[in-house]
Amino acid sequence: MTNAMKRAAAFRLVFYLGATLFILIVWQYQKHMTGNWIEPLIPSLSNEQGRELDALLEMNRLITTLGTGLLAAIGFLMVNVRQAKRGTEALWAACGSAICVGLSLFFGYVVYLGIISMLQNQYFDLDVGPILWARQAHFYSFLLGVVLFGDFAFHNLYVEEAHEHKHGTADH
Amino acid sequence: MSTNMALLTIKMAACWALLYPTIVLFQSPGQPGRLVIKSTPEQGAAITINGQAMKLPTNATFVMPPGKYSVTAKNPNGNVNCPSQDFPVSAGQQTTATCSGTHWE
Secondary structure (H helix, E strand, O other), X not given: OOHHHHHHHHHHHHHHHHHHHHHHHHHHHHHHXXXXXXXXXXXXXXXXXXXXHHHHHHHHHHHHHHHHHXXXXXXXXXXXXXXXXXXXXXXXXXXXXXXHHHHHHHHHHHHHHHHHHHHHOOOOOOOOHHHHHHHHHHHHHHHHHHHHHHHHHHHHHHHHHHHXXXXXXXXX | OHXXXXXXXXXXXXXXXXXXXXXXXXXXXXXXXXEEEEEEOXXXXXXXXXXXXXXXXXXXXXXXXXXXXXXXXXXXXOOOEEEEEEEEEOOOOEEEEEEEOOEEO
């Protein structure tokens, strides 16, 4: 087995162990964030509550769509970086962004589950523990993903080009 | 070859660990229980649960995660004045607490 193969195997091992650890941390976080809550039983939703729920679902869909688009953009830029054989200094930002957006999509799914549970159990409060923390995690992990993507894109579009231009000028 | 087998085993274990929480516990919040609080001879008594004043007076039904809840019920007339008592709430179950004058039933 060559050194390169050993490195690749070690990288895979670290990747799977890291992914497992990461999922366990998210799972534990999810379990401990529901908190205590007491809500009155309601037989049906009022018009205002229905509109509030629609607005939340609309916002959830919007963030999910933007997150999916961002993942595609990360993939596109990463392929470009590979094809252009540029440096991979900002690759950590791309990976961090992809992880954050992936988390955001997961928390969006948890919001839906919280809403289904709320409707099934006949209470209504969008600020109740199981829904509130997932809503916040959904938005803020997306926001962090955008920031990291911005860093990655800026590095690739400006910093790397500036480097290449500088080296190109020096060669001539 | 043995390294490949070891990697395959680790991969399978990792995949199982990733899927395990999803399969066993699912991701949805745990099922809550219900607590029905009634009062006699009068309805409309103010309810506190775990020291927190509720918006609805008796008779009312509340949804909450399973656990023990300390409940009081009082009205200004003094006809209903039940001191704090713990009531267990189980997942998917309904517990009824009736305040009869000055004691719980």
